[in-house]
Structure formats: C-alpha cells, structure tokens
Amino acid sequence: MSNPCIICVAITGSVPRKEDNPAVPVTIAEQVESTQAAYEAGASIAHCHVRNDDQTPTSDPDKFAALKEGIEKHCPGMIVQLSTGGRSGAGQARGGMLPLRPDMASLSVGSNNFPTRVYENPPELVDWLASEMLKYDVKPEIEAFDLSHIFQAVKMSADGRLKKPLYIQFVMGVMNAMPVDKEVFDFYVHTLKRLAPDAQWCGAGVGAGQILVNEWSIAAGGHTRT
Amino acid sequence: MSNPCIICVAITGSVPRKEDNPAVPVTIAEQVESTQAAYEAGASIAHCHVRNDDQTPTSDPDKFAALKEGIEKHCPGMIVQLSTGGRSGAGQARGGMLPLRPDMASLSVGSNNFPTRVYENPPELVDWLASEMLKYDVKPEIEAFDLSHIFQAVKMSADGRLKKPLYIQFVMGVMNAMPVDKEVFDFYVHTLKRLAPDAQWCGAGVGAGQILVNEWSIAAGGHTRT
Numbered sequence: 001m002s003n004p005c006i007i008c009v010a011i012t013g014s015v016p017r018k019e020d021n022p023a024v025p026v027t028i029a030e031q032v033e034s035t036q037a038a039y040e041a042g043a044s045i046a047h048c049h050v051r052n053d054d055q056t057p058t059s060d061p062d063k064f065a066a067l068k069e070g071i072e073k074h075c076p077g078m079i080v081q082l083s084t085g086g087r088s089g090a091g092q093a094r095g096g097m098l099p100l101r102p103d104m105a106s107l108s109v110g111s112n113n114f115p116t117r118v119y120e121n122p123p124e125l126v127d128w129l130a131s132e133m134l135k136y137d138v139k140p141e142i143e144a145f146d147l148s149h150i151f152q153a154v155k156m157s158a159d160g161r162l163k164k165p166l167y168i169q170f171v172m173g174v175m176n177a178m179p180v181d182k183e184v185f186d187f188y189v190h191t192l193k194r195l196a197p198d199a200q201w202c203g204a205g206v207g208a209g210q211i212l213v214n215e216w217s218i219a220a221g222g223h224t225r226t
Numbered sequence: 227m228s229n230p231c232i233i234c235v236a237i238t239g240s241v242p243r244k245e246d247n248p249a250v251p252v253t254i255a256e257q258v259e260s261t262q263a264a265y266e267a268g269a270s271i272a273h274c275h276v277r278n279d280d281q282t283p284t285s286d287p288d289k290f291a292a293l294k295e296g297i298e299k300h301c302p303g304m305i306v307q308l309s310t311g312g313r314s315g316a317g318q319a320r321g322g323m324l325p326l327r328p329d330m331a332s333l334s335v336g337s338n339n340f341p342t343r344v345y346e347n348p349p350e351l352v353d354w355l356a357s358e359m360l361k362y363d364v365k366p367e368i369e370a371f372d373l374s375h376i377f378q379a380v381k382m383s384a385d386g387r388l389k390k391p392l393y394i395q396f397v398m399g400v401m402n403a404m405p406v407d408k409e410v411f412d413f414y415v416h417t418l419k420r421l422a423p424d425a426q427w428c429g430a431g432v433g434a435g436q437i438l439v440n441e442w443s444i445a446a447g448g449h450t451r452t
C-alpha cells in the first residue's frame with residue numbers, strides 16, 4: 001500500500017444544530033463519543049469545532065482543551081486538528097487555542113464570499129496565525145476555497161511561513177464560493193502537483209456534493225474529509 | 227476581421243500618484259486629454275477612476291459626471307466604463323455614479339485578498355450593484371480576481387441578475403490574489419468558454435505582468451486592458 005488514504009472526520013461543524021439534525025454532537029461528551037466511533041471505523045484525523053452551551057460556535061481555548069483531552073484519551077494515536085475558522089471568532093481570538101499544541105489546525109490563507117457574508121482572512125491575520133502555528137509546532141491544513149489560495153499557500157511555504165510539506169484541503173460546494181466542479185477539482189490537483197510536488201491534499205464537498213468529492217479524491221490519490 | 231480586439235485603457239487607477247509617476251493624469255482635464263490620446267491611438271473603452279484634489283480616490287458622482295462629459299465630447303463613440311471598485315468608497319457609495327447611465331461599469335462579484343487588506347464584496351452589495359446596473363442599463367465588466375468569480379458571474383447571468391452576454395476581465399498580478407500564471411490564464415479562458423460560450427473577455431496583468439497578459443489575451447482571441 002504505497003499511499004494510504006487518510007479519512008478526516010469533521011464531527012461538528014460550526015453551523016448545524018440539534019434542531020437541524022438531532023445526531024449532531026454538540027457537548028464535549030457527545031463529541032468525544034462520536035469521534036471514538038469514527039476512529040474505530042478507520043478515521044485518522046478529527047477536525048474539531050467547539051460550541052457554547054447555546055450551540056453557537058466559539059473559539060474558547062478551554063473548550064478546545066477539554067475536547068482535545070477527551071479525544072487523546074479515547075482515540076489513542078488519532079490526529080487532533082482544531083479549527084481556526086472565522087465562523088467561531090474574530091481576529092486573533094481565532095488562534096487562541098494554538099498554545100494547546102494540537103497536532104494540526106486549519107488555516108485559511110485568502111478571503112472569499114460565504115452564503116451571506118465575506119469570509120475575512122486579512123493578510124496580517126493569516127501571517128499571525130501561521131507564525132503561531134510555527135511557534136507551537138502545529139501542522140496547518142490549508143483550507144483552499146478558491147484557486148488563488150493554493151498559490152498563496154505555496155508562496156507562504158516557499159517563504160518559510162508554513163512548514164513543509166504542505167497539506168491542503170480543497171473545499172467545494174459553499175454557496176458564493178467555489179461550486180462542486182470536476183474540471184476545477186482536476187485542475188486543483190494538477191496545479192498543486194505542479195507547484196508543490198511533495199504536498200498532500202484532501203477534498204471536501206460541503207452539503208450535497210460530499211460523497212461525490214470523496215469519490216473524486218480517492219480516485220485521484222488524495223485524502224478525504226467527511 | 228471576424229473578432230476585433232478591444233483595447234480598454236485604464237487612464238488613472240486608484241493607487242498611483244504624481245509622486246510615483248508624474249505622467250499619471252489626475253485632474254479631470256488631464257484625464258480627458260490622456261483619454262483622447264489613447265482614443266486617437268485606437269482604444270475603444272475608457273476605464274475610469276476619479277480622484278479628490280489631494281489625489282486620493284473617490285466615488286464622487288459629480289467628478290464622474292464631469293469626466294464622462296469630457297470623454298463623450300472629445301472622444302465620440304468611445305465606451306465609458308466607470309469603476310465601482312472598493313478602493314474608492316465603501317458600501318452603496320461605490321454605486322453612486324450608476325444613475326449617470328455610463329455605457330459600462332466594473333463589478334466585482336466575489337471577495338479576495340489585496341496586498342494589505344481584504345477586498346470586500348459582500349453578496350448583498352454585489353446584488354445591489356448588479357440590480358442598479360440593470361435599472362440604469364449599464365453593462366457590467368466583471369472583475370475576476372479568482373476562479374470562483376467566473377462561476378459566480380455565470381450563475382448571476384443565468385439567474386437574470388446580469389445582462390447577457392457576459393463581459394469578464396481576468397485580473398492577474400495583484401499580490402495576495404491570483405498571480406500571473408499561463409496555465410491559470412488558459413484555464414480561465416477554457417472555463418469561461420465551457421460555462422458561457424457567448425461571453426467576451428479581456429485579460430489584465432497588474433504591474434510587471436501587464437504586457438505579458440496583453441500578449442496572451444491577443445493570442446487567445448480576447449480583449450486587452452492597459
């Protein structure tokens with residue numbers, strides 16, 4: 001088996017609530033239990049968001065610490081990836097959990113539109129988050145919502161702002177950002193190979209396109225995200 | 227001559243000042259004179275920004291009205307395109323000149339990073355600017371700073387939010403957005419042909435890549451921007 005496929009499980013995003021789907025794990029206990037089930041089914045990375053008691057998303061480092069501890073205890077060897085995404089906080093609060101030294105953290109390196117607003121990742125904040133990840137030895141997963149984000153990640157990696165080799169996630173299917181499109185997917189894979197031959201990548205289809213993007217990713221030798 | 231090449235002249239951007247280059251036309255009189263020279267040399271579209279007396283960019287409708295009047299008088303038949311770009315104003319002020327009913331106006335349909343900040347084009351503002359352009363019969367030039375912006379423009383056109391056929395400008399070379407890259411350029415052209423076969427397009431290289439992107443655009447049957 002020359003290139004095993006990594007399954008990254010996003011147990012709890014930042015948006016869906018119990019009202020939307022009663023199966024969404026929201027409390028730390030529910031999240032640990034759900035992660036353990038995924039771990040036993042073969043997932044190797046846990047992509048983590050945390051919630052307040054009213055289910056709203058937060059970047060609270062204490063919540064992240066409790067979740068990280070629970071996953072490490074119940075899922076030995078599983079890679080813990082904490083989200084620094086902008087739905088859960090603003091500015092440097094988005095990186096407040098990095099001193100916990102998780103194995104990985106998500107990192108957006110560009111800006112784009114979301115369904116109702118701008119997903120803001122100003123250059124200065126991106127550089128600060130990247131420097132914190134270097135400081136605490138946290139491996140970034142780059143969230144590429146558009147083609148230029150791949151170029152930006154490669155540039156930051158060449159500049160020494162990101163530890164090599166790159167790990168990039170292609171995100172498709174978010175309204176007002178990049179839709180699920182096979183030619184674009186193929187061009188993403190081709191472009192990353194051209195610019196950073198040693199990079200690893202995974203594909204994430206948000207919503208209806210999830211299984212399709214999983215299939216494309218496995219067929220193209222990439223990793224997958226639930 | 228089956229498909230003539232349109233030259234769009236950007237006489238004054240929003241950034242450079244007399245200190246940077248004494249030849250930059252800043253006053254309305256200078257801008258009209260400079261546009262006339264370009265018009266006599268063969269340019270057919272004037273892409274216009276206006277400035278305050280201290281050279282800072284503005285969206286002031288009165289300044290735009292004076293410039294439009296001067297160009298129409300001295301360059302009969304030239305297409306006047308006014309910028310609704312975000313460097314010259316914020317929110318709906320960016321579209322305050324649309325009631326002047328210029329032939330064209332620029333329109334960004336997504337967000338991305340600029341050298342030091344986020345270029346913010348929230349979905350609601352994009353839709354408002356597009357609806358004003360429909361209301362005043364202004365033809366938009368879509369400024370595509372990234373690949374998803376092409377998809378968004380095609381979607382807006384299919385929804386009836388933009389008048390067909392599309393006119394798109396591929397912008398390359400802005401730091402922290404899409405760099406000047408030939409494979410991406412070719413993929414832009416290919417993707418637009420696939421999604422909107424009747425669209426017209428032009429390529430703009432900002433800074434050092436300008437002539438290169440002009441050459442690529444002419445060779446690929448597109449239009450050009452100075």
Ligand SMILES: [Zn+2]
Nearest residue numbers: 013047083085
């Ligand atoms: Zn996430």
Ligand SMILES: [Zn+2]
Nearest residue numbers: 008169202225
């Ligand atoms: Zn992943």
Ligand SMILES: [Zn+2]
Nearest residue numbers: 239273309311
């Ligand atoms: Zn402009």
Ligand SMILES: [Zn+2]
Nearest residue numbers: 234395428451
């Ligand atoms: Zn143009």
